[in-house]
Each structure stands twice: as C-alpha cells, then as structure tokens.
Amino acid sequence: MRLSLRQLLLGSLRRQLMVGMALVVLLMMLLLMWELAQRQHSEVKIRQTEQATTMAESIALSSSVWVASRDLSGLQEIVDSAAAFPDIRYVIVLDRRGQVLAHSDAARLGQYMNDLPEEPNTQTLQDASTLLDLVSPVMLDARHLGWVRIGMGRTQFNTQVERMLQSGLWYLASSIALIGLFASITGLYFTRRLNAISKVADAVQAGDTGRRVDIKGSDEAARLAQEFNAMLDTLQQREQELVQSRDALRIAATAFESNDVMFVCDADWRILQVNSAFQRVTGYLPEEAIGKAPRDLMGSGIQTQEFYEVMNESIRSNGSWQGEVWDRRKNGETYPAWTTITAVRSESGDVTHYVANLSDFSARKAAENEIKTLVYFDSLxxxxxxxxxxxxxxxxxxxxxxxxxxxxxxxxxxxxxxxxxxxxxxxxxxxxxxxxxxxxxxxxxxxxxxxxxxxxxxxxxxxxxxxxxxxxxxxxxxxxxxxxxxxxxxxxxxxxxxxxxxxxxxxxxxxxxxxxxxxxxxxxxxxxxxxxxxxxxxxxxDPKTQAAVTLRADLEAALRTALEEEQFVLYLQPQISEDVRVTGAEALIRWQHPTRGLVMPGEFIAVAEDCGMIVPIGNWVLNTACKQLALWASQPAFAHMTIAVNVSAKQFHQHDFVEQVLDALSRHGAQASGLKIEITESMLIANVDDVIVRMEELQHHGVGFAMDDFGTGYSSLTYLKRLPLDVLKIDQSFVRDVLVDTNDAAIANMIVALANSMGLSVIAEGVETVEQMQYLARHGCHAYQGYLFSRPVPAERFETSLADFLRPLQPAETITQV
Missing domain, CATH: 3.30.70.270 (Reverse transcriptase/Diguanylate cyclase domain)
Structure with missing residues (x-):
C-alpha cells in the first residue's frame, strides 16, 4: 500500500529519520559526485588536449627536416606511425600553403585545407564532445615550413567519464540502501555515524581526496563507511591511472617508431626506451642501451666538452637542440647524424624526460660531397x-x-x-x-x-x-x-x-x-x-674598349636605379578606328633621367635585354598599364578602351608569366578584356607549343593578343593558324612606303587579306599621312596608329586630347570619298 507524502513525512520518527537522512545523504553524495565528476571531466579533457598538443608538436619537430626536403615517403611513415595510437582519427602534414603532404587517409594527399590559422602557433581548431582538432606549426631554423594537424576522438574520454559516473551511481545507490536500512534500525546511532561520513565528504569536496571515514564495526553504518571509502579509493585510483596514461601517451607520442633512431632518457640522461631503428643504426641491443648514458654509449670523442655544454644550455633555455653530431656505432665506426633533442616537462615545468631523434645521413653526406665534386669541379x-x-x-x-x-x-x-x-x-x-x-x-x-x-x-x-x-x-x-x-x-x-x-x-x-x-x-x-x-x-x-664596357656597366646600374626610384614613365599612343573612335592605346616606356632628361627606349632596351633587366622593366610596364585600365574603368569616355603592352621574349618565357599577368590584373582591379599583349614572331622560334599554351590560358581569362611587326620575322603560316591571336599589326616599315613601293603595298594588302581570312582584326602602325590612311582603308584596313594622329604622350595628356587624336578623320567622309 502506497504511503501519502504526509504520512511519509509526519509518520514515525524512524520513518522520518530514514527519509530525512536518506535525503540529506543523497544530496551530499550528489554534490560530491558532481564535484568529483566535474573535476575529473575537466582534468581528463585538459590531459587529452595536452597529449594531442604534445604529439602534434613532437611530430612537427620530427618532420621539419622531411618537410624542408619534401621527403613525402618519410613524412608518410611518421604519419602512419602516429595514426596507430588509440583514439587518433587522423594525422596530417601540410606545407605552408595548406597542401596535404602526408595523410593517414592516402586519398587526401595533394588536397588543400583553407582553415589553417595565420600565425604559426599551436592552436585548437575544434574542441567538440566527439573530436579534438588542433594544428601545430612545422618550424626549421625559425622558418615556418608547414603544419601538423591531429584529430583525436573523445571515445576513451567519454568512456572513462561514463564508467566513473556509473561507478559513482552504483556506489550512491548502495549507500542510500544501506543508509535506509540503518535508519530503520536506529536513529541516534546512525545520525552520529552519518555526521562522520558527512565530514569526510566535505573534506573530499574541499580537495582533501586522501581523507577516509574511520568507523569500526560490521553493522550497516560501518559497511556504508567502507563502501564510501572504497568509492573514494576507486576514484583516486582512476585519477592516478589517468596521470600515468598521460605520461605514457606523452612519451609514446614523442618516441614513436620511425626510420630514424629515437630513444627516451630520464631527467638524469639514462636511456629508458629505444625504438627498432636504434639497433639497426647503432648496433646496440635495447638491453645493452637501457640504463646507459647516450654519450657514454655512442660518443665518438670528436665533439668537445664545450660542444656538449652549448647543447645542454640550448636545451635548458629553449627546450630543444638540433644539429650535426658524430656518433660511434657498436663496431667502432663513426658516422654523422642529424640529431634533435627535446626536453619533456611536467605540468610544474620540471624536466622529466629527454627525447632524442638521430638521422644517420652518412650516405647522404657522401653523396653530397660527390655531387659537389661533379657540380663544382672539372672531371678531367x-x-x-x-x-x-x-x-x-x-x-x-x-x-x-x-x-x-x-x-x-x-x-x-x-x-x-x-x-x-x-x-x-x-x-x-x-x-x-x-x-x-x-x-x-x-x-x-x-x-x-x-x-x-x-x-x-x-x-x-x-x-x-x-x-x-x-x-x-x-x-x-x-x-x-x-x-x-x-x-x-x-x-x-x-x-x-x-x-x-x-x-x-x-x-x-x-x-x-x-x-x-x-x-x-x-x-x-x-x-x-x-x-x-x-x-x-x-x-x-684595350682601355678604349674598357671605357665602352664601363659606360655599359654604368648604364646597367642606372637602369636598376631607375626601376628602384620609379624614373620610368608610361606613354600612350592612341589607336584609331575608321568610325572616328579612339579604341585604345599602345603602352610605350620612357625614362625620365634626372640629368639626361627624357631617354627614348632605343637607348636602353637593348642593354636591358642583355643584362636581364628587361623582365622587371616589362613587369613595371604591365602593372602600370593595368593600373591605368582600372582608372579608365570608372570613366565612361575611356571604359571601352584597351591598352596594348609589348612583351619581350625573355619575359614571355618566364615560367610564371601567366601568373604575373593575372596577378597584375587582380592587384589593380583591371578587366582582363582591356589588356592586349603584343608578341613578336621571334618568340615562336624557341618553343611554339609552350607559347600557344600560355596564350590560350590567358585568353581563357579574357586577355587578348596581337602579333606585332607582322611580316618582318618568322612568318610561318603553319604556326600563325595555331596561335590564338585577335589582331595582326602591319609593321610601319611596310606602311611608310605603301604609296610608292609596290612590294610594300603588296605585303600590306596580303596581311589585310590574311587577317580577314582568319577572322582577325588588323591595325596599321606608323601611319603618318592622310593618304596612307586612305589607301589602307580602301584595301580593308580600318584601324590605325601613328604620328598622323599623335605621338606617344603621357597618360594625363592622353585623357585630355581625345578630340585632337580624331582631327585627321574630320570630316569622316574624307576616307570614303578617296
């Protein structure tokens, strides 16, 4: 028969005492369990984060040389070894740009990750209930080479917490049952012993986890105290096991198996543990090494005492040391080893272990010496x-x-x-x-x-x-x-x-x-x-020749100064269409010399070609033209205009030329459709297939191409048909005498016909008279550039002279009447 709440609370003293004590003990036990659970939950979580951080930093330190040398197989071995540890979901080594160099999941190799931090510090990317995701930078000689990323599951963490809660709940239920039984037998006696348990509970809650209930006897109160003490013992044992597990994982994460020699020493430099590579490289069995000092076991005697003092000071100050050490194998052979030593510290900052990584590079050093001989010495x-x-x-x-x-x-x-x-x-x-x-x-x-x-x-x-x-x-x-x-x-x-x-x-x-x-x-x-x-x-x-060479050297130096001090100026020569429009301009460089005044390109371009300055000068022209295009884009009168940029063969054949052009457009916010790159036929001699690939890639982004000085160079129609051109330019040497030289006229007409047959536009350079323009117009050329319209002018003057450029076309009927 069920008891009402009033009967339960106001019934017999035994019942009230039983209910009251049960409620009090239940509340205290719940508070105690909550406090212990929270503390252990927090501590377990912190320890797991420390374990993952230690492992990530250790892998980053161990893999720095492999990342620097891009030894992907070595990195993969390190990743595979680390991924074998419990609860490791994934281990990744990336370069600085975020490309995956090694991954515990081979299918992810070569991919990019864009959620990496900007600063090269160890950081937690995700701290969820099921996953801990963190990264650590790979550094070598203070250079940031890449990242190590570790994903550690919370399975063991959650399991430990669940076991702890289950155990606590079981003890709680047992304790309540015993307390209820004891309360039903005696009130006063039980109350006195309950106070003893309460005091211990308070002490444990305050942090004195070593306190226990001291109640003698074999009755329920004594058994309750024993169960309570057993629960505290179990929780304390679990805490100690977690501490030991953390130390074991920290050591294991640092001294995991790899192809390099790795061993762990205690704080007194006695070897505690070695990996399988230790015996293979040094010749010593593990039992021969454990308990010995590394210097006594493997010291070659080549390094001085001062060397080891500097090493120890670096470890004390920086926590690690790396460098070349000559060691001795068991058979007496000495060999060079790239050695990394890391100090492992406790939470209080005291050194508890030293972890050493030795990479035997004797074969590599011999190969380097041989290569050096081949590279730097004549073999005969x-x-x-x-x-x-x-x-x-x-x-x-x-x-x-x-x-x-x-x-x-x-x-x-x-x-x-x-x-x-x-x-x-x-x-x-x-x-x-x-x-x-x-x-x-x-x-x-x-x-x-x-x-x-x-x-x-x-x-x-x-x-x-x-x-x-x-x-x-x-x-x-x-x-x-x-x-x-x-x-x-x-x-x-x-x-x-x-x-x-x-x-x-x-x-x-x-x-x-x-x-x-x-x-x-x-x-x-x-x-x-x-x-x-x-x-x-x-x-x-000959001193006279010396003077000429010196003058040339001075010019080369002056060119470098001109680039550094921004002495170059961009001039623009308008390009005119027959329908009375300025369609664009050709970018031409001038040198505003501080003492010589305005220097024309004919005086310095050849020297720039010879000394290699043509590439940075060409980049300056390209960037300045893109900057001008971006300025015009916001002005309705100029937004439709294009700028043609001459590119030298050396600049075009730079391995990153396409990236240079796209970067210039992106940096200045210019539209790719406004940029026209003028190439010459001489570029086709070296590697026409490479030229076509680069042109097609840039054309895909909207950049146009014109063949400059067509007819004066290589002129292979076979290659011309393959080139993704937009415009053919008639060289001024043909335009100059087009009215008096039948050969020049025939060539100009042929270029126009060829362009029309290939669906290309054509523009005539060097147009100086109205008669030349009219002749070209009659034969199908409807775009012009030359002194008839304007000499090259600075950009500022170009913008204010549009009407002047078009004056030779006024009235427009002039062309059609001839």
Missing amino acids: TMLPNRRMLMGRLETAMHAALSTGHLGALLFVDLDDFKTLNDTLGHHQGDILLQQVANRLQSCVREADTVARLGGDEFVVMLEGLSKDVAEASTQAEAVAGKVMQALNQPYDLGTLTRSSTPSVGITVFGKHQESLDEPLKRADLAMYQAKAAGRNTSRLF
Missing part, C-alpha cells in the same frame, strides 16, 4: 669549373671593392688545340690538358684560382693585387709571362712529344661595381686580341 683536370669560378669571382669582386686591392683574370686559350686533338686523338688531348692544368697551378699562389671553362679554355684569377690599376696590370702581366713560359715547354704524351702555345687575355677588376660576367667578357675579348696579334702572346684589355 679536377680544377674548379665555370660554376665554382663564378662563385669565387663574385667573392673576389666584393673583396676588391671592400679593401681596394684589385684582382685580375687571365683567359688562357691553347692555339690550334683542335688540330692536335683531331690528329692525335682525344686521349692524347686529354693528357695534354691535364698537364696544362698542372703547369698553370704551378704559376700562381695558393690563394689564386685556376679553372677550366671547357675544351682548351682556362682562366686564372689573381687576388690581392695593387690598389693602383697600372701597377695591378703590370703584376697580372708578370704572371701571364710565367704562364706563357710554362705552357711553351714541350708536353710528354707517352710515346709522343708535342708543343702547344697559348694566347692569354688579361683584364683587371675591382675598381668599380659591375656585373659578374663583365670581367670574364673583357678577358675573353683580350684573348682574341692576342690571337689576332699572331697567337702565342698575351694582351691587356
């Missing part, structure tokens, strides 16, 4: 080759400018070596070249350089000569005399004895700033002067 004579010579020449030129002591180059070429080589055979020729190399080295100081450029060409570089040009020239000529005397001696070629003479060109460098190639060009020119003088002699570079 073992002299420095051109690449090494140019590197040393660059250093010598900087030193000469700094100290004032000049240097010199001697360009040595053997006279008639080809005849000797063809007559005696290449083997005998190689022996002679080797003897020439030895003799040249005997003529110079150890600090000087003797290099072989190839064939029978050698270069001697002298450093630390006099500060005076004349005296330095005399010193260089003296060395040239020794070279002449040494190389004029007979050569013993085994069964044969042959003579060979040299021609030597001499030049001095270091008096002023110049490009790296200039001294070599001068020495080469002086060598040909020696050959022209009868051979078997030496010649100092």
